[in-house]
Amino acid sequence: MSCTIIVGGFFGDEGKGKVVAHIAYQDKPVIISRGGVGPNAGHTVQVGTREYGVRMVPSGFVYEDAKLCIGSGVLVDPRILKQEVEMLGVKGRIFVDKRCGIITQEHIDRDKGDEHLSKTIGSTGSGCGPANSDRVMRLSPQAKDVPELAEYMLDVPKAINDELKQGNRVLLEGTQGFGISLYYGTYPFVTSKDTSASQIAADNGVGPTNIDDVIVVFKAYPTRVGEGPFSTEMATEKSDSMGIQEFGTVTHRKRRVGGWDGEMAQYSAMINGCTQAAITGIDRIDKSCFGVTEYGKLTKKAKDFLKIAEDDIGSPITLISTGPEITQIIDLRDVKE
Ligand code: IMP
Numbered sequence: 569m570s571c572t573i574i575v576g577g578f579f580g581d582e583g584k585g586k587v588v589a590h591i592a593y594q595d596k597p598v599i600i601s602r603g604g605v606g607p608n609a610g611h612t613v614q615v616g617t618r619e620y621g622v623r624m625v626p627s628g629f630v631y632e633d634a635k636l637c638i639g640s641g642v643l644v645d646p647r648i649l650k651q652e653v654e655m656l657g658v659k660g661r662i663f664v665d666k667r668c669g670i671i672t673q674e675h676i677d678r679d680k681g682d683e684h685l686s687k688t689i690g691s692t693g694s695g696c697g698p699a700n701s702d703r704v705m706r707l708s709p710q711a712k713d714v715p716e717l718a719e720y721m722l723d724v725p726k727a728i729n730d731e732l733k734q735g736n737r738v739l740l741e742g743t744q745g746f747g748i749s750l751y752y753g754t755y756p757f758v759t760s761k762d763t764s765a766s767q768i769a770a771d772n773g774v775g776p777t778n779i780d781d782v783i784v785v786f787k788a789y790p791t792r793v794g795e796g797p798f799s800t801e802m803a804t805e806k807s808d809s810m811g812i813q814e815f816g817t818v819t820h821r822k823r824r825v826g827g828w829d830g831e832m833a834q835y836s837a838m839i840n841g842c843t844q845a846a847i848t849g850i851d852r853i854d855k856s857c858f859g860v861t862e863y864g865k866l867t868k869k870a871k872d873f874l875k876i877a878e879d880d881i882g883s884p885i886t887l888i889s890t891g892p893e894i895t896q897i898i899d900l901r902d903v904k905e
């Protein structure tokens with residue numbers, strides 16, 4: 569049995585999509601299932617020169633032999649799902665848990681029209697906050713009530729647990745990041761749900777005793793979109809001059825950029841129960857590391873940074889991303905067959 573969870577260690581957009589896609593090709597999971605909030609998440613996956621931005625379909629879709637699932641805890645916007653399924657050609661291998669909460673146009677209007685959510689918090693306007701609120705109020709429709717979703721219906725936790733019982737591999741994808749967890753993040757500047765590994769397990773109906781590995785993804789230079797405290801934030805002039813400019817996958821807003829936050833990394837690793845860490849954007853620590861695929865070829869500057877980060881995290885850094893394309897990664901994991 570082998571169940572791995574992948575979550576974001578900072579404020580989201582750490583590059584989880586790329587890490588998930590790499591692990592999927594390497595480990596060949598039979599199921600890749602998404603936890604997390606909903607279509608407020610945007611994951612970017614670059615294969616060769618093609619770049620995909622996904623909000624509902626798991627980022628592991630690039631690995632064609634896996635069944636793709638959306639766990640019970642996740643909010644589904646049926647229109648976004650339909651668009652992505654068509655665009656990516658994943659019909660026939662994507663499934664939605666029958667209990668998922670549904671986002672309607674009314675939720676989106678409420679999210680965008682609400683001063684507190686849209687201005688103060690800086691929400692993505694995707695309707696997630698109001699939809700989770702209705703779900704808690706027991707007012708929300710579920711996926712099984714939506715005729716257009718009938719062809720995708722599955723008992724996702726049952727499918728996952730059956731595979732685990734047979735000794736097969738399953739990958740659970742988290743979304744967002746630790747710093748915007750409703751429970752552990754910079755409340756009230758957070759998303760509408762917890763984002764930690766325990767939540768991702770719960771979203772997919774996998775009990776804590778069935779999780780083998782938690783990979784927390786950290787970004788060498790963390791970013792944050794939307795409002796809220798960011799202790800290591802840099803002036804835009806500084807990050808621009810370093811060549812770091814990023815824009816949100818969902819909202820296209822410019823991301824705020826900061827330096828490595830060791831204290832946050834340590835706390836995040838603790839709450840997530842981190843067993844291994846992934847670091848993305850090592851090519852920003854030293855440009856000459858761009859695209860490197862062997863640890864030995866990293867520069868001293870990059871290795872020194874990794875040593876500090878590993879001490880903060882308190883678990884081994886086993887995945888080092890050196891560029892956006894999925895093959896630009898150093899994989900030091902010990903993968904059991
Ligand atoms: P909401 O989740 O759309 O309600 O937005 C609440 C806060 O979380 C805002 O600051 C968003 O920018 C942020 N947020 C939500 N989802 C993501 C994500 O996937 N990546 C980064 N920030 C996010």
Ligand code: MG
Pocket residue numbers: 580581609610611612817
């Ligand atoms: Mg993102």
